[in-house]
Amino acid sequence: MADNSIVLKACSLFLGIKSLEISMLLTCLQAREKAYLKNEIVLLAGDKTSMIGVLLSGSVQIIKEDMLGRKNILAELTQGDLFAETFVCAGIEVSPVSVVAIKDTRVLWLNYQHIISSCPNSCAYHTKIIENMISVLARKNIFLNTKNTILSKHSIREKLLGYLTECRENFHSNSFTIPFGRTELADYLCVDRSALSRELGKMQAEGMLDYVKNDFTVHVK
Amino acid sequence: MADNSIVLKACSLFLGIKSLEISMLLTCLQAREKAYLKNEIVLLAGDKTSMIGVLLSGSVQIIKEDMLGRKNILAELTQGDLFAETFVCAGIEVSPVSVVAIKDTRVLWLNYQHIISSCPNSCAYHTKIIENMISVLARKNIFLNTKNTILSKHSIREKLLGYLTECRENFHSNSFTIPFGRTELADYLCVDRSALSRELGKMQAEGMLDYVKNDFTVHVK
DNA sequence: AATAAGATGTTGCAATTGCAACAGGGAGTT
DNA sequence: AACTCCCTGTTGCAATTGCAACATCTTATT
Numbered sequence: 001m002a003d004n005s006i007v008l009k010a011c012s013l014f015l016g017i018k019s020l021e022i023s024m025l026l027t028c029l030q031a032r033e034k035a036y037l038k039n040e041i042v043l044l045a046g047d048k049t050s051m052i053g054v055l056l057s058g059s060v061q062i063i064k065e066d067m068l069g070r071k072n073i074l075a076e077l078t079q080g081d082l083f084a085e086t087f088v089c090a091g092i093e094v095s096p097v098s099v100v101a102i103k104d105t106r107v108l109w110l111n112y113q114h115i116i117s118s119c120p121n122s123c124a125y126h127t128k129i130i131e132n133m134i135s136v137l138a139r140k141n142i143f144l145n146t147k148n149t150i151l152s153k154h155s156i157r158e159k160l161l162g163y164l165t166e167c168r169e170n171f172h173s174n175s176f177t178i179p180f181g182r183t184e185l186a187d188y189l190c191v192d193r194s195a196l197s198r199e200l201g202k203m204q205a206e207g208m209l210d211y212v213k214n215d216f217t218v219h220v221k
Numbered sequence: 222m223a224d225n226s227i228v229l230k231a232c233s234l235f236l237g238i239k240s241l242e243i244s245m246l247l248t249c250l251q252a253r254e255k256a257y258l259k260n261e262i263v264l265l266a267g268d269k270t271s272m273i274g275v276l277l278s279g280s281v282q283i284i285k286e287d288m289l290g291r292k293n294i295l296a297e298l299t300q301g302d303l304f305a306e307t308f309v310c311a312g313i314e315v316s317p318v319s320v321v322a323i324k325d326t327r328v329l330w331l332n333y334q335h336i337i338s339s340c341p342n343s344c345a346y347h348t349k350i351i352e353n354m355i356s357v358l359a360r361k362n363i364f365l366n367t368k369n370t371i372l373s374k375h376s377i378r379e380k381l382l383g384y385l386t387e388c389r390e391n392f393h394s395n396s397f398t399i400p401f402g403r404t405e406l407a408d409y410l411c412v413d414r415s416a417l418s419r420e421l422g423k424m425q426a427e428g429m430l431d432y433v434k435n436d437f438t439v440h441v442k
Numbered sequence: 443a444a445t446a447a448g449a450t451g452t453t454g455c456a457a458t459t460g461c462a463a464c465a466g467g468g469a470g471t472t
Numbered sequence: 473a474a475c476t477c478c479c480t481g482t483t484g485c486a487a488t489t490g491c492a493a494c495a496t497c498t499t500a501t502t
Contacts, residue, residue, distance in 0.1 A: 074370070413460045
């Protein structure tokens with residue numbers, strides 16, 4: 001388990017907990033490691049689980065089928081990422097999604113009940129891991145909320161304004177460098193790339209903003 | 222405080238905790254009640270806080286200004302609702318939103334640190350309130366995730382299919398009654414109402430689904 | 443330097459969508 | 473019954489957007 005401690009120290013669930021403390025915690029949480037081969041199913045939609053998964057190595061896809069049976073890739077996770085935490089923490093036992101290994105993968109399974117119940121040893125790291133669990137959920141919430149607000153807008157221009165408003169706030173400045181290229185930005189905003197380019201051009205022509213590559217300056221009072 | 226116990230018992234944060242236990246918990250959490258007049262600002266964007274608010278009575282709007290200074294109403298909350306929990310739980314001290322009372326309002330302020338730290342009395346309800354806090358965040362997450370998936374679709378038809386797929390899953394049946402009228406559904410999907418009607422008509426004509434008012438039947442294998 | 447592969451900008455065109463205006467229907471009130 | 477209010481469906485029209493095809497530019501690799 002020693003080789004896992006590097007991964008876990010960087011995992012959001014174990015932030016601020018020392019390696020030695022982590023290994024004690026894992027014992028106390030009765031964590032179980034399991035390996036999966038490429039293309040193996042880690043969790044099937046409809047399965048019951050009260051376990052939260054931590055990706056020790058490899059990578060998986062989170063998949064959901066729609067009404068017409070089309071497979072929809074919701075996310076692709078790598079080392080250190082959590083999965084199944086959302087519905088397990090919500091007290092929903094049946095998984096709404098499938099999880100499939102796309103490489104040979106190792107997963108550390110944690111029992112949610114063991115995380116939130118104080119253990120017999122009443123170890124001090126429990127408080128920290130609970131705090132981290134809450135933080136993980138809350139941050140995901142903020143991310144989703146932000147994206148939701150943006151996607152709620154009807155036009156590309158409004159979506160862009162929403163996104164740039166966020167950036168401006170995070171950078172505390174009217175000038176900032178965005179972390180997306182055009183293709184990625186179009187994906188994030190869920191619009192056509194060429195239409196995005198077109199709209200950016202218009203907005204610059206109208207004097208609302210300036211940009212060179214990923215460096216933006218917005219002109220507002 | 223006795224008159225608050227009815228509200229709090231129904232509040233998601235105190236679910237499963239008895240009235241007597243709640244009042245003990247409030248003491249131990251050092252909860253503070255505060256009243257606000259209509260139009261008074263409860264929390265201003267940019268303010269620091271490590272408190273979570275519970276609406277005891279009245280109602281508030283969550284407001285955020287965009288780059289052009291336009292005020293955007295993100296939500297309207299009523300009795301029993303929580304606010305500020307997302308960013309406080311994420312460890313973000315500065316509020317990204319403003320909260321304004323739109324009626325005379327009473328708020329119960331809870332210190333987040335007191336919630337997650339075990340109290341000197343090591344009272345048993347702490348575990349429960351933490352579990353509830355996690356559940357609240359996780360459920361909001363699921364809601365936002367679902368909506369996000371739907372809003373990510375490019376066409377009205379795809380958005381409808383996404384929404385109806387969710388309904389079908391929740392009801393475990395191809396026939397179900399949706400909780401939205403047309404106007405509300407259009408708002409939820411962030412599309413034009415008349416365009417929504419038009420698309421529903423087309424889909425019915427193509428034999429994909431049938432509906433009478435809010436009763437839907439989807440035709441899939 | 444040459445080449446390849448991927449990202450970005452541009453533009454015409456067709457399809458979708460939003461908007462506006464209007465008509466019909468249901469629920470509640472007087 | 474007459475009236476009002478609100479929700480829903482319909483349709484023409486204009487604007488926006490997605491799509492496709494292509495040119496240009498960047499970056500990495502050999």
